[in-house]
Amino acid sequence: MRQGPWSHPGFPAVLALVEERAGLAPPSCPASAEEGISRAMARAGVRDFETYRLRIADDAAAMDDLLTELTIGETYFFRTPEHFEHLRRVVLPGLRERHGQDYSARLWSAACSSGEEPYSLAALMMNEGWGQHMTVLATDVSRTALARARRAHYGEWSLRGPWAERMRAHLRPEGRQYILAPEVKQHVRFSYLNLALDTWPSPDSGIWRLDVVFCRNVLIYFNDATIEAVARRLHASLAEGGCLFTGPSDPPLGGLAPLEPVLTEWGVFYRRLPPGTTVAVPDGAPFGAHPAGAAHEGHGARAPYEAWPSQPEGWAPGSGAHPEAGASGQGGAFQRGPGAPYDAGEFQRGLGSPYEAGAVQRGPGSPRDAGAAPGDAGAVQRGPGFAHEAGSVGAFPGQAGAPNRGPGSSFAATIAGANTQGSAPRGTSARALSPAEISTARRALERGDWREAATRLGALDPDPDVATAAVRAIANLDAQAALYVSAEAATRHPLVPGLRYLEALLLLGQGRLPDAERSVRQALYLEPTLAVAWLVLGRVLRRLGDLPGAQKALREAETLCEALPPDTAVPLAEGERARELARAARDERVRMEGA
Numbered sequence: 069m070r071q072g073p074w075s076h077p078g079f080p081a082v083l084a085l086v087e088e089r090a091g092l093a094p095p096s097c098p099a100s101a102e103e104g105i106s107r108a109m110a111r112a113g114v115r116d117f118e119t120y121r122l123r124i125a126d127d128a129a130a131m132d133d134l135l136t137e138l139t140i141g142e143t144y145f146f147r148t149p150e151h152f153e154h155l156r157r158v159v160l161p162g163l164r165e166r167h168g169q170d171y172s173a174r175l176w177s178a179a180c181s182s183g184e185e186p187y188s189l190a191a192l193m194m195n196e197g198w199g200q201h202m203t204v205l206a207t208d209v210s211r212t213a214l215a216r217a218r219r220a221h222y223g224e225w226s227l228r229g230p231w232a233e234r235m236r237a238h239l240r241p242e243g244r245q246y247i248l249a250p251e252v253k254q255h256v257r258f259s260y261l262n263l264a265l266d267t268w269p270s271p272d273s274g275i276w277r278l279d280v281v282f283c284r285n286v287l288i289y290f291n292d293a294t295i296e297a298v299a300r301r302l303h304a305s306l307a308e309g310g311c312l313f314t315g316p317s318d319p320p321l322g323g324l325a326p327l328e329p330v331l332t333e334w335g336v337f338y339r340r341l342p343p344g345t346t347v348a349v350p351d352g353a354p355f356g357a358h359p360a361g362a363a364h365e366g367h368g369a370r371a372p373y374e375a376w377p378s379q380p381e382g383w384a385p386g387s388g389a390h391p392e393a394g395a396s397g398q399g400g401a402f403q404r405g406p407g408a409p410y411d412a413g414e415f416q417r418g419l420g421s422p423y424e425a426g427a428v429q430r431g432p433g434s435p436r437d438a439g440a441a442p443g444d445a446g447a448v449q450r451g452p453g454f455a456h457e458a459g460s461v462g463a464f465p466g467q468a469g470a471p472n473r474g475p476g477s478s479f480a481a482t483i484a485g486a487n488t489q490g491s492a493p494r495g496t497s498a499r500a501l502s503p504a505e506i507s508t509a510r511r512a513l514e515r516g517d518w519r520e521a522a523t524r525l526g527a528l529d530p531d532p533d534v535a536t537a538a539v540r541a542i543a544n545l546d547a548q549a550a551l552y553v554s555a556e557a558a559t560r561h562p563l564v565p566g567l568r569y570l571e572a573l574l575l576l577g578q579g580r581l582p583d584a585e586r587s588v589r590q591a592l593y594l595e596p597t598l599a600v601a602w603l604v605l606g607r608v609l610r611r612l613g614d615l616p617g618a619q620k621a622l623r624e625a626e627t628l629c630e631a632l633p634p635d636t637a638v639p640l641a642e643g644e645r646a647r648e649l650a651r652a653a654r655d656e657r658v659r660m661e662g663a
Contacts, residue, residue: 279306551575630646
């Protein structure tokens with residue numbers, strides 16, 4: 069158990085026992101951990117640390133109460149709807165195709181918390197015609213959470229997601245609460261399970277031969293040894309062809325167990341495959357665009373794709389849409405037809421300036437516009453503080469004619485030097501990329517081999533600083549390829565806010581506003597003091613029509629920047645100073661409020 073800046077040695081002693089019994093990793097925020105332990109001790113009526121440590125060692129209920137304090141029970145109905153849509157659109161039809169109409173599907177919600185996730189699974193299965201042919205298992209380490217789940221009384225906060233309306237039909241309002249319908253409750257079987265213990269899979273527990281497993285946003289709490297053990301058990305729990313969905317911030321599992329990672333437009337899931345199996349992915353219709361079971365007029369199933377790391381046949385990042393990629397159908401999202409060339413500038417008009425969707429950025433490996441002068445469009449890269457409207461030309465505030473920053477230079481240095489906790493910069497580990505490396509990567513992209521380009525530039529590097537700089541370099545060469553590379557890099561480094569932030573910029577540059585909002589919120593979940601991410605969120609929300617939300621985000625960015633010394637370089641902001649960034653956020657907010 070590593071030591072931290074603890075106010076009393078009893079705190080790490082308690083956490084050492086928690087790590088031993090539940091496999092939890094040492095907390096990233098000792099102050100929050102101390103507060104949680106103190107609250108649990110107060111409820112237990114114990115003030116002495118050694119007495120409390122003995123209590124939780126012998127009293128399962130006391131340990132459960134403490135685990136509830138040390139983990140975040142953040143959940144709501146149909147959280148991360150992309151997972152449910154993939155289940156509806158791809159996984160369930162595949163089960164019927166392989167096993168027939170009378171097959172009974174087995175699903176498991178691991179770490180189910182207060183029950184919103186397994187009830188969402190049950191409701192979706194009922195809606196898709198599986199009501200008489202399903203078993204939904206739900207487990208958690210907290211008996212308190214399981215009691216709330218069995219009671220199935222929920223507030224408005226559980227209905228805050230974009231798919232909330234799909235659940236309201238199964239809820240009866242009663243005062244300020246909603247009561248879940250019995251026909252949904254009857255399909256879910258709750259039980260206690262500590263994922264860290266080697267008591268599963270087994271027929272006795274019911275955790276075996278599963279078609280679908282949702283184990284989301286729980287692995288981030290485990291230490292490395294526990295993650296590896298859980299990954300092996302998750303694989304053993306799956307039936308052949310079974311699918312595993314993990315959370316956006318969970319660590320990658322592909323190297324820990326014989327699970328096959330599958331890269332999709334929205335991220336990665338895993339499957340246990342029989343030899344030679346492929347999956348046909350239907351068209352990328354927006355969530356809920358087609359009635360359940362309805363044929364998609366004019367669209368058949370897409371060509372089968374192989375699991376990552378293989379590339380779909382015939383796809384080249386610079387030549388057209390990935391077979392797995394589809395328009396989100398929201399916020400100006402688009403999808404190119406087969407063979408349509410990709411204009412790298414479409415992305416760079418979002419990446420060069422997280423605050424300005426019309427910014428232009430080019431790296432040293434990218435050709436300039438013919439005859440462009442340093443101050444012309446195409447030769448200037450805007451920074452995050454540049455707040456002019458889309459399409460205008462200019463440099464950073466106070467930096468007219470600012471020179472280009474290429475991959476491996478200032479952005480890489482900014483990423484490498486930014487402390488993800490928002491404090492002083494740490495040492496740089498990202499290196500500058502040579503022209504030869506850029507040229508080799510460009511040739512790989514021209515062949516359609518984005519994975520080779522990613523490897524050459526270091527996007528698959530175990531060092532997150534190197535990987536982030538490499539993703540930026542690839543974005544300067546081919547933005548569509550960079551989206552897939554950034555998804556893989558973020559999977560390898562799930563707790564690095566800079567990668568989530570960069571992914572948000574990539575998505576913003578494509579006009580995929582809901583996806584950009586999701587990614588930037590993930591970055592802010594990992595690092596709430598990331599001022600540039602608040603700027604991006606403000607811009608995205610403004611374009612989505614959420615003006616109050618946009619103003620709040622811009623005010624947060626302004627406040628964070630004003631708390632810094634005026635000439636301090638803001639993390640991940642391309643060298644932009646706190647004074648300029650605060651002014652840009654304030655000016656944009658004032659214009660919005662006066663509109």
